Amino acid sequence: MTISLIGRARIEGRLELLSGLHIGAGKETIEIGGIDNAVIKHPHTGEPYIPGSSLKGKLRFLLEWAFGKLREDGHVWGFNDASGQSFVPDDPVLRIFGTPAKREQWRGGPTRLVVRDAPLARDWLAETLGRGLPLTEEKTEVLIDRIAGKAHDRVGPRQTERVPAGAVFDLAMVFRLYDTGDGGARDKQCLNWLLQGLDFLEQDALGGSGSRGYGRVRFHHLTVAFEAQEPVRIDNSFRGHAFNSTNPPAIVSL
Secondary structure, three states, rough: OOEEEEEEEEEEEEEEOOOOOOEEOOOOOOOOEEEEEEEEEOOOOOOOEEEEHHHHHHHHHHHHHHHHHOOOOOOOOOOOOOOOOOOOOOOHHHHHHOOOOOOOOOOOOOOOOOOOOEEEEEHHHHHHOOOOOOOOOEEEOOEEEOOOOOOOOOOOEEEEEEEOOOOOOEEEEEEEEEEOOOOOOHHHHHHHHHHHHHHHHOOOOOOHHHHHOOOOEEEEEEEEEOOOOOEEEOOOHOOOOOOOOOOOOOOOOO
């Protein structure tokens, strides 16, 4: 397959938290009275952020389910193993998100999607600090005794750190479009499926404990710009489409 780069589409906007977000940082030591589950923070500023890997991973998860690209062993679609499997070059999940599969298994070209780490929006950060408010909150959770119907006596409460509802992050992604003999038509389809994935994320959750109310998000001021073209607003056009694994919704036309 002959592959040539056509250009790059920039996807920018804002991600607002509708409920507390927990993306864990891990912890090497345990402090008495300290936080059990801290959120990831910038090592120099101490400000929480959303790793690009978390955003990309959740979008991939949602689109794998939408396309029915699931493996019985639970591995990511496109996982490189010795099973001898091969993947068709126009596979949308592998085009968008990439794969570690060997060249003889996958000939669709490089990963299209690049997701940047999402920092706190500077205006929201300045307003929050100016009001003397913290950037994170501590949420106490307990284990319920199923017989007594109250907090279990022998299992103490655990403290989970979250970024509070209302926090705003700057979103930035780059989608690379390649001509694979079709003038870039397949990658343009994949871009629209990716944008539909943002709608799926709003209906799901980001980060940990989504089934317990954490991680509800909403996107604002979304734009898509191809190379030097003027950005196109897609604030509402990416929402509410029925999923079609053959033809994506026409959210943007490049």
